[in-house]
Amino acid sequence: MVQADQLERGAVGGAPGGVPPAPRTRAADAGWRIILHGVAAIGLIMLVVPTLIIIITSFDTRNFIGFPPAGFALERFDRLVHDQAIIDAAVTSLSVAVAAVLLDVVLAVPAAIAFVRREFAGKSFLLAFLQIPLMLPGIVIGIALLIFISTIGIDLSLGMLVLGHVVLTFPFVLRITMSRMERADIALEEAARNLGASRLVVFGRIQLPYLAPGIVAGAAFAFLSSFDNLTVSLFLTPVGDMTLPVHLFFLMRYDLDPVVAAVATVQVLATLTIIVVGLRVAGEDAIVST
Amino acid sequence: MTAAGGALDASLIEPERRRFRAIPAPLLPATIMMIILLVAPLAVLLSYSVLEVNGAAVEGGISFATFGRLLSSRYFWFLFGRTFAIALGVTLLCLVIGYPIAFLITRVHGWLRAVILVAVAAPLLTSGIIRAFAWIVILGKQGLVNFALTSTGLVDEPVSLLFQVRSVVIGMTQLLLPFMVIPLISAIQDVPAETTHAARNLGASEFRIFWRVLIPQTVPGAAAGITLVFALGYSEFTLAMLLGGGSFNYLSIYIYDSMTSLLDWGRGAAAAALLLASSLLTVVILNLVVRRLTRWSRQIN
Amino acid sequence: MEIVLTGVAKSYGDQPALYPLDLTVKEGEFVTLLGPSGCGKTTLLRIIAGFVTPNQGRVYLGDTDITDRPANRREVGLLFQSYALFPHMTVAQNVAFGLKVRRLSKRRLAEQVERMLDLVSMSEYAGRYPKQLSGGQQQRVALARILAIEPKVLLLDEPLSALDRQLRIQMQLELARLIAEVGITTMFVTHDQEEALTMSDRIAVMDRGTIAQYDTPGEVYDHPSSEFVASFIGRSNLIKGQVVPGGAAGGAQFRFGPHSLPLRADAARGAAGLADGAEPPEAAGGRAATSGIGHREGGTAGERTLLVRPDHLELLPATATAGLPGTVATFQDLGEAFIYGVDVADGPQLTVRVPRGRSEGLLAVGTPVRVALNEAAAEWLIPAPADSRVGAS
Numbered sequence: 001m002v003q004a005d006q007l008e009r010g011a012v013g014g015a016p017g018g019v020p021p022a023p024r025t026r027a028a029d030a031g032w033r034i035i036l037h038g039v040a041a042i043g044l045i046m047l048v049v050p051t052l053i054i055i056i057t058s059f060d061t062r063n064f065i066g067f068p069p070a071g072f073a074l075e076r077f078d079r080l081v082h083d084q085a086i087i088d089a090a091v092t093s094l095s096v097a098v099a100a101v102l103l104d105v106v107l108a109v110p111a112a113i114a115f116v117r118r119e120f121a122g123k124s125f126l127l128a129f130l131q132i133p134l135m136l137p138g139i140v141i142g143i144a145l146l147i148f149i150s151t152i153g154i155d156l157s158l159g160m161l162v163l164g165h166v167v168l169t170f171p172f173v174l175r176i177t178m179s180r181m182e183r184a185d186i187a188l189e190e191a192a193r194n195l196g197a198s199r200l201v202v203f204g205r206i207q208l209p210y211l212a213p214g215i216v217a218g219a220a221f222a223f224l225s226s227f228d229n230l231t232v233s234l235f236l237t238p239v240g241d242m243t244l245p246v247h248l249f250f251l252m253r254y255d256l257d258p259v260v261a262a263v264a265t266v267q268v269l270a271t272l273t274i275i276v277v278g279l280r281v282a283g284e285d286a287i288v289s290t
Numbered sequence: 291m292t293a294a295g296g297a298l299d300a301s302l303i304e305p306e307r308r309r310f311r312a313i314p315a316p317l318l319p320a321t322i323m324m325i326i327l328l329v330a331p332l333a334v335l336l337s338y339s340v341l342e343v344n345g346a347a348v349e350g351g352i353s354f355a356t357f358g359r360l361l362s363s364r365y366f367w368f369l370f371g372r373t374f375a376i377a378l379g380v381t382l383l384c385l386v387i388g389y390p391i392a393f394l395i396t397r398v399h400g401w402l403r404a405v406i407l408v409a410v411a412a413p414l415l416t417s418g419i420i421r422a423f424a425w426i427v428i429l430g431k432q433g434l435v436n437f438a439l440t441s442t443g444l445v446d447e448p449v450s451l452l453f454q455v456r457s458v459v460i461g462m463t464q465l466l467l468p469f470m471v472i473p474l475i476s477a478i479q480d481v482p483a484e485t486t487h488a489a490r491n492l493g494a495s496e497f498r499i500f501w502r503v504l505i506p507q508t509v510p511g512a513a514a515g516i517t518l519v520f521a522l523g524y525s526e527f528t529l530a531m532l533l534g535g536g537s538f539n540y541l542s543i544y545i546y547d548s549m550t551s552l553l554d555w556g557r558g559a560a561a562a563a564l565l566l567a568s569s570l571l572t573v574v575i576l577n578l579v580v581r582r583l584t585r586w587s588r589q590i591n
Numbered sequence: 592m593e594i595v596l597t598g599v600a601k602s603y604g605d606q607p608a609l610y611p612l613d614l615t616v617k618e619g620e621f622v623t624l625l626g627p628s629g630c631g632k633t634t635l636l637r638i639i640a641g642f643v644t645p646n647q648g649r650v651y652l653g654d655t656d657i658t659d660r661p662a663n664r665r666e667v668g669l670l671f672q673s674y675a676l677f678p679h680m681t682v683a684q685n686v687a688f689g690l691k692v693r694r695l696s697k698r699r700l701a702e703q704v705e706r707m708l709d710l711v712s713m714s715e716y717a718g719r720y721p722k723q724l725s726g727g728q729q730q731r732v733a734l735a736r737i738l739a740i741e742p743k744v745l746l747l748d749e750p751l752s753a754l755d756r757q758l759r760i761q762m763q764l765e766l767a768r769l770i771a772e773v774g775i776t777t778m779f780v781t782h783d784q785e786e787a788l789t790m791s792d793r794i795a796v797m798d799r800g801t802i803a804q805y806d807t808p809g810e811v812y813d814h815p816s817s818e819f820v821a822s823f824i825g826r827s828n829l830i831k832g833q834v835v836p837g838g839a840a841g842g843a844q845f846r847f848g849p850h851s852l853p854l855r856a857d858a859a860r861g862a863a864g865l866a867d868g869a870e871p872p873e874a875a876g877g878r879a880a881t882s883g884i885g886h887r888e889g890g891t892a893g894e895r896t897l898l899v900r901p902d903h904l905e906l907l908p909a910t911a912t913a914g915l916p917g918t919v920a921t922f923q924d925l926g927e928a929f930i931y932g933v934d935v936a937d938g939p940q941l942t943v944r945v946p947r948g949r950s951e952g953l954l955a956v957g958t959p960v961r962v963a964l965n966e967a968a969a970e971w972l973i974p975a976p977a978d979s980r981v982g983a984s
């Protein structure tokens with residue numbers, strides 16, 4: 001229940017002054033409020049419970065998926081650690097994500113600075129253009145790339161997969177970096193130029209240090225997107241070398257291995273860590289910009 | 291020395307030299323990347339839908355046969371309708387559940403608000419696979435819900451909740467709720483407090499205030515949430531695949547099958563093109579409807 | 592190093608910002624660009640610094656044409672209103688920045704940084720970060736940072752606006768002293784006329800994209816060339832009236848309403864000499880000792896505006912015979928003086944400044960008084976617009 005003292009003053013439920021509602025409506029108010037809070041509660045439970053369930057289930061000891069768990073042990077984690085296929089897939093996902101993010105940063109940071117500091121013909125069009133991947137379903141991007149690659153005769157490889165992920169995650173890094181750049185003080189850059197700095201020096205010694213937190217936030221976001229991605233990876237993953245989501249996908253389709261629970265928990269915790277660390281480094285404005 | 295007294299004529303100043311402002315160099319790598327890795331593939335995709343394609347290779351010239359096959363297939367229309375209906379259903383569910391959550395967030399402050407916001411963001415912490423897995427644990431024959439139902443004696447046998455339409459709907463709703471709630475928060479916060487205060491002073495019940503004063507003013511903002519949730523639900527793949535089970539089909543699954551197991555790339559491409567087009571069309575129509583509603587709600591005020 | 596601008600103009604689209612102007616700042620001079628916001632003073636400064644490209648005209652540093660040089664190759668130092676200290680560098684690193692860019696050797700760099708910090712008395716703060724410093728301290732570091740690269744010219748963009756009044760006055764003196772010590776040619780931008788009067792060798796008063804007057808502080812205050820300049824600098828009474836030939840001593844008269852004041856026959860400063868902006872004749876001192884109205888040329892007849900500074904007026908009791916009769920309409924207590932608005936019978940409202948020591952207390956609204964010209968002061972007839980010359984060299 002919502003505590004009374006946390007209700008905003010002057011909100012619908014507590015406007016000070018004015019005519020108090022008739023007794024009939026007061027009862028209706030209470031009833032309505034119950035409904036409202038009830039639905040919200042259902043929604044919040046729906047949002048949170050699945051994640052909690054995963055963590056709890058990963059300690060189960062049985063050989064199949066069920067709830068509640070029969071026992072609490074680290075059995076499934078032990079199996080996870082010895083499952084070479086999963087570990088390989090995780091490493092692959094990691095390398096692909098890191099490579100994609102590096103490329104993203106190299107492409108997006110200069111672009112972000114240029115968008116904020118320069119005026120040119122077709123600027124808003126280009127900005128929208130570079131964010132198109134955000135509007136397309138992942139599956140469309142995936143199959144488009146698949147057809148394209150096979151048409152020009154290149155084999156599927158991790159390199160191609162990285163490029164696919166770059167397309168997908170580039171807009172995040174661009175937006176977040178731009179958001180940070182928009183709040184940069186141009187006087188600092190001008191002062192540096194006045195003191196004799198070339199544009200390159202201004203970029204390296206003034207702009208980049210300022211952008212760093214934004215870049216980290218964007219990189220964290222892009223990393224998670226790439227690591228968790230299935231829709232594009234499904235089509236571009238080379239046969240022998242699967243990313244973790246793809247591997248798990250096939251695993252879950254044909255044989256519901258309980259070890260997936262352990263993987264899930266590890267992933268949730270890792271994601272949480274990345275987000276917390278990312279926020280620490282990037283600071284408050286990272287939240288604002290996302 | 292110039293006499294600056296007397297008539298100050300702007301024509302004294304020569305016009306600025308117009309330097310041609312082309313795309314700055316720092317933007318070129320990103321632009322080229324997008325063109326090569328997105329525009330070109332999309333063009334090829336589109337072309338595959340209007341060429342004669344056999345399996346994975348182009349055989350002939352322009353032909354609308356593939357589209358013809360699809361659009362004349364009853365099964366395809368059934369699939370299309372089901373995808374649309376499910377997406378719409380999920381959108382409505384998100385609307386119904388999301389509004390109270392967003393409303394609650396705007397009325398609450400401090401640590402409680404932070405906690406609720408984290409809860410809202412929770413689904414985004416996990417990847418699609420993990421989410422699907424979690425719902426399997428919850429909805430499965432030996433899962434949480436069945437455990438609750440059987441142990442309390444509400445049912446005798448475990449109920450089949452998984453691998454059917456309802457499991458997909460539930461899973462998608464959880465996934466897409468944050469995308470509805472967050473725009474709604476802004477929309478509700480933008481409603482001027484005076485309107486609800488005024489209604490309160492006039493003695494209206496909270497129920498009435500909610501429906502007659504608050505909701506109509508949030509319609510434009512809610513539109514963002516609606517279009518987002520619909521578009522995402524319409525093209526969702528992972529949850530449909532994993533929670534729907536073997537017999538469940540969805541437009542995205544259809545496309546996946548065409549591209550991988552069936553190796554009918556022409557059909558996959560055509561279906562993908564239709565997916566894109568219909569998604570876009572629906573969003574446009576939704577926006578028009580919202581605009582009409584906004585005008586109507588303004589007239590009420 | 593001299594700064595010379597010829598025919599410099601700037602517009603943004605079809606909005607003019609600066610009409611074609613010439614300006615010369617002599618070697619070692621401290622010149623202030625003074626004017627209300629929007630007059631173009633900052634634009635002019637930034638043109639010299641290289642951050643704004645003029646539509647036309649050339650900018651010279653000494654003999655060198657720097658108009659086409661990029662902002663980082665101009666050897667001018669620009670002090671920003673916000674100081675623009677790099678927040679992620681220490682004081683010492685800030686000061687060293689320009690030197691590092693110039694690839695100075697480590698030893699020479701360290702020496703120069705030390706010397707500069709010493710110059711602005713900030714040596715103990717070398718390891719601090721800008722956010723740990725007060726506004727005044729930040730400004731000193733910013734100055735040190737600029738002077739470290741030994742620019743030919745110093746440009747200051749309203750550097751004192753962010754400071755509170757007491758600190759501001761203190762910094763005005765300190766800044767002026769420091770700059771004089773270094774001896775660098777300086778251009779200073781401000782909207783605060785007191786500041787301009789205090790610190791400058793010459794002031795360029797700007798109005799909507801043009802230079803209205805370019806003269807020493809004394810000249811701008813005592814002999815403004817237009818009503819705009821007169822009312823912008825200090826308090827002023829601008830009395831509209833007519834110059835009429837005749838009257839005592841064969842000169843002319845200034846008439847407003849039923850009142851008139853004599854114009855001195857010998858007060859003409861001579862049009863040609865002064866319109867070129869040359870130094871006013873030494874007779875200025877002598878002239879101030881005699882009363883009457885000074886003017887720029889031989890008192891041509893016609894509609895004119897008379898400038899009477901509020902401190903040149905006195906309030907006499909209503910029973911006195913000198914001066915003009917009037918009633919107190921408004922008053923302000925400034926602490927060091929009272930400012931009265933007196934409605935003169937058949938005349939305008941005049942502002943009179945009465946130093947606190949010289950009065951027996953606050954006069955109430957409605958008190959009848961007489962307003963008289965202080966015999967020792969000299970008034971000034973503002974040149975008619977057609978005759979005003981804007982000397983800018």
